[in-house]
Amino acid sequence: MTTRFSLSQWGWSPFFQQQLTLAESSDYLAARVIAQHRSYLELITELGQRKLTLTNAMPTLAVGDWLLLYEDGRFYRALDRLSLFSRKSAGSKLSEQLIAVNVDTVFITSAMNRDFSLNRIERYLALTKEAGAEAVVVLTKSDLCENPEQYVTQAQTLDPFLVVEPVNALDFSRVKSLMPWCKSGNTVAILGSSGVGKSTLVNTLLGQSTQQTGSARDDDDKGRHTTTSRSLHPMPNGGVLLDTPGMRELQLANCESGVQETFSDISTLAEQCRYKDCQHESEPGCAVQQAIENGSLDSRRLESYLKLMREQAHNGASLAERRARDRSLSRYYRSVLNESNKFKKGR
Numbered sequence: 001m002t003t004r005f006s007l008s009q010w011g012w013s014p015f016f017q018q019q020l021t022l023a024e025s026s027d028y029l030a031a032r033v034i035a036q037h038r039s040y041l042e043l044i045t046e047l048g049q050r051k052l053t054l055t056n057a058m059p060t061l062a063v064g065d066w067l068l069l070y071e072d073g074r075f076y077r078a079l080d081r082l083s084l085f086s087r088k089s090a091g092s093k094l095s096e097q098l099i100a101v102n103v104d105t106v107f108i109t110s111a112m113n114r115d116f117s118l119n120r121i122e123r124y125l126a127l128t129k130e131a132g133a134e135a136v137v138v139l140t141k142s143d144l145c146e147n148p149e150q151y152v153t154q155a156q157t158l159d160p161f162l163v164v165e166p167v168n169a170l171d172f173s174r175v176k177s178l179m180p181w182c183k184s185g186n187t188v189a190i191l192g193s194s195g196v197g198k199s200t201l202v203n204t205l206l207g208q209s210t211q212q213t214g215s216a217r218d219d220d221d222k223g224r225h226t227t228t229s230r231s232l233h234p235m236p237n238g239g240v241l242l243d244t245p246g247m248r249e250l251q252l253a254n255c256e257s258g259v260q261e262t263f264s265d266i267s268t269l270a271e272q273c274r275y276k277d278c279q280h281e282s283e284p285g286c287a288v289q290q291a292i293e294n295g296s297l298d299s300r301r302l303e304s305y306l307k308l309m310r311e312q313a314h315n316g317a318s319l320a321e322r323r324a325r326d327r328s329l330s331r332y333y334r335s336v337l338n339e340s341n342k343f344k345k346g347r
C-alpha cells in the first residue's frame with residue numbers, strides 16, 4: 001500500500017511551485033530533504049520516503065532543500081532557496097557548512113525569568129535576518145512569571161514591529177498564539193539558548209501532530225518521529241517544524257547585513273555622523289552618541305550592536321584567512337604539479 005503525502009504538509013508553497021515549468025510539474029517528482037547523512041539524503045515525496053545517494057555532480061544540499069527527481073528517482077535539479085542558515089566551520093574541507101535552508105519563520109525563544117536577555121534576542125535576530133527568514137520572539141514560562149507583559153514590553157523596545165508572543169511551552173492551549181506560523185506551506189525553526197524550553201515547545205507543537213496524523217507520517221508505519229533521524233516534522237495545522245542539531249551551534253560570521261538590519265535605528269543614525277567611518281565612541285559630531293545623550297537610544301543597545309559587529313567581523317576575518325590559506329595551498333599544489341609536468345616534458 002502506498003500512502004500519499006501532501007507536499008504542502010511538508011512546506012511546499014507557491015514560491016517553489018512557480019519555479020517549475022509546466023513540463024517539470026508533470027514529468028518530475030518534487031522532493032524535500034528531511035535528513036542528511038554522510039553519503040545519502042533522506043527525501044520525502046508525494047509517494048513516500050526515498051533515499052538519494054550523493055554524487056559529485058549534485059550541488060551542495062541541506063535539510064529543507066526542495067529538489068526535482070526523474071521518475072526513476074535520480075536527481076534532476078534543486079530549486080531556489082527562500083532562506084539559508086550556514087555555519088563557518090574550522091577543520092572541515094568546506095569552510096562554510098549548510099545547516100538548514102528554506103525556513104520561513106524562526107521562533108526566537110527566550111524565558112521570562114532571570115535568564116531573559118535582550119542582547120541574546122538581538123543576536124538571534126541578526127542570524128535570522130542574515131538567513132533571510134522571518135522572526136517571531138517567543139517568550140516562555142509565562143506560567144512561572146508574575147508579570148509577562150513587562151517582558152513583552154522590553155522585547156518590543158528592540159523594534160516596534162517585532163512580533164512578541166508569551167507562551168507556556170508545556171501547554172498546547174498556551175501556544176495557540178503561534179498557530180498563524182504553524183500553517184500549511186510554512187517551515188518553522190526554533191532558536192534559543194539552553195534551558196529556555198526549545199525541546200518542550202517542539203514536543204508541544206508536535207504532540208498534536210503525532211495524534212492526528214499518526215502512522216501516515218512514516219512509510220514503515222512505525223509511528224512516532226523519534227524512530228527516524230529526520231529533521232523535519234509535520235505539525236497538526238499543516239506547517240512543518242525543522243529541528244536539526246546544527247541550528248544550536250550557529251555563530252555570527254559575515255552577518256554584517258543581518259546585524260545592520262536588526263539595528264536599523266543605529267544604522268540610520270550613523271548616516272548622520274560627521275565622519276563616515278565613525279566608531280560611535282568619542283568622535284565629535286557622532287549622531288549615535290547624541291541620541292544616547294538625549295535619551296532616544298539606549299546605551300545597552302549601542303553596546304550590543306558594537307559587540308555583535310566586532311564578533312561577526314572577527315569570525316568573518318578568520319574565515320577569510322582560512323579561505324586565503326586554502327587558496328595559496330592549492331596554488332602551491334598547482335605550481336608543484338606544473339613543475340613536475342615541465343620536468344616530465346623536458347626529459
Ligand SMILES: Nc1nc2c(ncn2[C@@H]2O[C@H](COP(=O)(O)OP(=O)(O)OP(=O)(O)O)[C@@H](O)[C@H]2O)c(=O)[nH]1
Binds near residue numbers: 140142197199
Ligand atoms: N513551567 C514551565 N516550564 C517550562 C516551560 N518551557 C520549558 N519549561 C521547562 O524548562 C526546562 C528546560 O526546558 P527544555 O525544553 O529542555 O529547554 P531547551 O531549550 O530545549 O534546553 P536545551 O536542550 O539545553 O537546549 C524543562 O524542565 C521544561 O519542562 C514553560 O513554558 N513553563
Ligand SMILES: [Zn+2]
Binds near residue numbers: 273278280283289
Ligand atoms: Zn557615530
